[in-house]
Structure formats: structure tokens, C-alpha cells
Amino acid sequence: MTAQLIDGNALARDIRADVARRAAALSALGHPPGLAVVLVGDDPASQVYVRHKIKDCEDAGVRSVLARYDAGASQAQVIERIQALNADPAIHGILVQLPLPPHIDTHRVLEAISPLKDVDGFHIASAGALMVGRPVFKSCTPYGCMKMLESIGCDPKGKHAVVIGRSNIVGKPMAILLLQANATVTICHSATVDLAWHTRHADIVVAAVGKRNMLTRDMVKPGAVVIDVGMNRDEHGKLCGDVDHAAVREVAGWITPVPGGVGPMTRAMLLTNTIEAAERSAR
Numbered sequence: 001m002t003a004q005l006i007d008g009n010a011l012a013r014d015i016r017a018d019v020a021r022r023a024a025a026l027s028a029l030g031h032p033p034g035l036a037v038v039l040v041g042d043d044p045a046s047q048v049y050v051r052h053k054i055k056d057c058e059d060a061g062v063r064s065v066l067a068r069y070d071a072g073a074s075q076a077q078v079i080e081r082i083q084a085l086n087a088d089p090a091i092h093g094i095l096v097q098l099p100l101p102p103h104i105d106t107h108r109v110l111e112a113i114s115p116l117k118d119v120d121g122f123h124i125a126s127a128g129a130l131m132v133g134r135p136v137f138k139s140c141t142p143y144g145c146m147k148m149l150e151s152i153g154c155d156p157k158g159k160h161a162v163v164i165g166r167s168n169i170v171g172k173p174m175a176i177l178l179l180q181a182n183a184t185v186t187i188c189h190s191a192t193v194d195l196a197w198h199t200r201h202a203d204i205v206v207a208a209v210g211k212r213n214m215l216t217r218d219m220v221k222p223g224a225v226v227i228d229v230g231m232n233r234d235e236h237g238k239l240c241g242d243v244d245h246a247a248v249r250e251v252a253g254w255i256t257p258v259p260g261g262v263g264p265m266t267r268a269m270l271l272t273n274t275i276e277a278a279e280r281s282a283r
């Protein structure tokens, strides 16, 4: 069996087109949607991500504001700016690009964002709301993965899903979304004994670790859906995921590519969260 590819680029394009339609409708009513991006320091990868997010906004007709600080900016300065953005009625979503420089307490900064504008879904209030089944904003990456499952008609109900990774931004919210979609969910992590035993019993595997080739062919049940969240570099510097893609593709039923899978969906779901925030505030 050769797995079918879940095309994140194509799906993200459709989602961005939907956001653009909704942004135009809001703007026509005098409520143009706005996203603020807070960037501290000069981490090269962060600069690229922020450029992409701003370009996505431009393309979709969402106004964006870049609040940029040098690496020496103080925590108080950043929080003060976030508070001003919280109070700005033209801004509906605020995201702080991570990582922040080490002298800044990431937790304190994320908690300064109004939960009503927390389009990344990283605030404790967003995590808590998701946990009790009343999400305001779903974290963009897990949200995008759920959309990918939906796009192939994969209903998690009754399925066994294995999520590898338990971070607050990917693994945990992913597991909760799958659970709420009535999957039976196993969360694996670095202390899991016999990871392959778990993954071999999974109908859906989500790999969110950050280690190249950590999910190999022998770890996957024939026909399983494999979602590769990982972002790594191979020996030639080329972007790759956590899954040994070429080999796993031979046994899986569906698989996401890297690049062109979860990455573009994460960006698209940020736009979706922003437009949802703007629509709520216009009601």
C-alpha cells in the first residue's frame, strides 16, 4: 500500500480564501480585522515565521501590526505593549513569537495577553477552556491537524489515536482535541516504554517530537493515518519531519508531507482564529 498524501498547502489555500472572504465582509461593515505580532530579539527563524505571518495577513486582507523589540528589551516594556494592544479595539488577535530571550519570563508575557485576543491559544485560560470542552481559541497546530483529518473524512470517533509529544502547544492540546472527537487517546513522551508497541496499535499517529526519523515503518499499523508535526533539518539542511516519510508511506493509509503538511495549516489556523476573534468583537 502507498499512502495518500494529505496536502496541507491545498487545504491551507482554501482556508485562507475563506478567511479573505470573511475579512472583506467585516471590512465592508467597518470592522476591519487586525492582528498584532510581538517579536523580541533577532532569532533568524522567528524573523522568517513573523514575515510569513504578516504576509499571510496582507494576502487575506487582515491588517497586521508588528511590535518589534531588540533582544535587550525588558519584560516590563513587552508587557506594557501587550496591555496597550489588549485595549486597542482595532486589534483582535495578539501573538507573541516564541522563543523570547532568556531574561524574559515567557509565561508572564503570555498571561498578559487578553484571553479574548489569544489567537495562538497559549494562555492558561485558553488551555483551561479547551480542557473543559469550551474552547475560545484552539492552538493553531492541533487545530490544523484536526482540519486535516476532517479533510480526508477521518472521524476520530472510536479510533485509537497515539500522540507522541506532550508539549503545551502541540501534544497536550492535540490529545484533548482528539479525545473530544471521541478517539481513545494515548499520549507518549520521552519516558514512554516501548513507543513502537503503542504506535503499532494506532489508527491515527501524530508525531510532535522534533527528532528526525523517529517514527519508522515498523512502528506503523497498515492503513493508519500519520500526521507529521515535526520540523527538523536533514544532513543537507532540508526541512523534514519526525517521520521516516518514504518508508512509512509504504504502509500508512494517509500521511502528511514535510514541508507542505502541518506547517501551512498552522499558519492558516492563525488567520482563522484571528477572523473568529474579529467576528466576535463585531457582533
Ligand code: NAP
Pocket (backbone or CB within 6 Å): 141, 164, 165, 166, 167, 168, 169, 170, 171, 188, 189, 190, 191, 192, 195, 208, 209, 210, 211, 214, 229, 230, 231, 232, 262, 263, 264, 266, 267
Ligand atoms: P517540545 O516542547 O520539545 O516537545 C517535544 C515532545 O517530544 C516532549 O513532550 C518530549 O517528551 C517528546 N519526546 C522527546 N523525545 C522523545 C522520544 N524519544 N520518544 C517519545 N517522545 C519524545 O516540542 P514541540 O514544541 O511540541 O514541537 C514538536 C515538534 O513539532 C518540533 O519539531 C517543532 O519544531 C514542531 N512544530 C511544528 C509546527 C508546525 O507548524 N509544523 C508547530 C509547532 C511545533 P518529554 O515531555 O518527556 O520531554
